[in-house]
Amino acid sequence: MKAPLYLVLATLFWSGNFVVGQAAVASMSPLDLTFWRWTLAALPLLALAHVVEKPDWRAVLRRWPVLLLLSALGMSGYTLLLYGALGFTSAVNASLITAANPALIVVLAVLFLGERTTRLGWLGIGLGLLGVLLVLTQGRLERILSLSINTGELLMIGAILVWGCYTIIARRLALPPIAATAVQVAMASVTLAPLALAFHARLPDTPAEAWSLAYIAVFPSLGAYLFWNLALRTTPPGTAGNYLNLMVVFTAAITVALGTALTVVQILGGILVIAGVLLTGLRGQPRALPLTAAPATASSASPARQDDGGSTARRAATSARAAASEPRSGHATDT
Numbered sequence: 001m002k003a004p005l006y007l008v009l010a011t012l013f014w015s016g017n018f019v020v021g022q023a024a025v026a027s028m029s030p031l032d033l034t035f036w037r038w039t040l041a042a043l044p045l046l047a048l049a050h051v052v053e054k055p056d057w058r059a060v061l062r063r064w065p066v067l068l069l070l071s072a073l074g075m076s077g078y079t080l081l082l083y084g085a086l087g088f089t090s091a092v093n094a095s096l097i098t099a100a101n102p103a104l105i106v107v108l109a110v111l112f113l114g115e116r117t118t119r120l121g122w123l124g125i126g127l128g129l130l131g132v133l134l135v136l137t138q139g140r141l142e143r144i145l146s147l148s149i150n151t152g153e154l155l156m157i158g159a160i161l162v163w164g165c166y167t168i169i170a171r172r173l174a175l176p177p178i179a180a181t182a183v184q185v186a187m188a189s190v191t192l193a194p195l196a197l198a199f200h201a202r203l204p205d206t207p208a209e210a211w212s213l214a215y216i217a218v219f220p221s222l223g224a225y226l227f228w229n230l231a232l233r234t235t236p237p238g239t240a241g242n243y244l245n246l247m248v249v250f251t252a253a254i255t256v257a258l259g260t261a262l263t264v265v266q267i268l269g270g271i272l273v274i275a276g277v278l279l280t281g282l283r284g285q286p287r288a289l290p291l292t293a294a295p296a297t298a299s300s301a302s303p304a305r306q307d308d309g310g311s312t313a314r315r316a317a318t319s320a321r322a323a324a325s326e327p328r329s330g331h332a333t334d335t
Helices: 004-022 031-052 057-061 064-085 090-101 101-113 120-137 153-169 176-198 205-233 237-257 264-283 309-322
Strands: none
Touching: 004 031, 004 064, 004 090, 004 205, 004 237, 031 064, 031 176, 031 205, 057 176, 064 153, 064 176, 090 101, 090 120, 090 153, 090 176, 090 237, 090 264, 101 120, 120 237, 120 264
């Protein structure tokens, strides 16, 4: 009974990252937020991984080359692009574009991993793309031809492309998920330190900035990962991945609660994106062939566990495509 609550809390915390991040970038740079977020979260995440998973740290660190690449993509690249985008576009628009990530990951898996999808899956991808295009063009699709798209939304497209690559690479990383995430976070803190020094990354000056950074470091970076991985102990990965669709709903609800009205285009775009994700994730994947093992990742980008092949492994791979946000870094899409 606790697992659904854990999944809801994880997606709620990641959704709050959009809203709080949008407020924070009004006075802090994306580099400030990214560097201090991971610096403050690194040691607690390492301790959390040690207590919850008790990993073989030597085995984890032997994979340092791929972990460093994943850190550069998912922790540094994605987060910098996300907070950069939130300086130009709304939290709702950013979450709607992010919601198309599962469909993007399916396309990347087809192109680079040789995976297949069904006609219904392609229909879901098409619906998700149409929903994102409606948001990007504010309901005027002819704007695509003139390339008159908001800078923030272009940065968000870059962010989900980076996260898609992160997820595809992480799919074959068979490591404990919190431990892998913690090492990537620590690497991001170290590799971003020279940039932080060069550009004089600063700590918050006001109580509002401090509370924003505290939320970002504690809830999306620590709490969400803990709840997500605790839920996966009793919840099938494919079922857990479907909860990520709540991020759009939560982000919109928080935005409305704070006094910002949603537009008809945002509502319609959200419906199309969520419908596309559901078609792609629930009905759009072919049944696994006998003796076909689909790789599962243990990284934060995809909460799927290592399985033994067949239909169970295929469901784990489907979950990897559904986990876009985050997340996770986590996340699960960090979103």
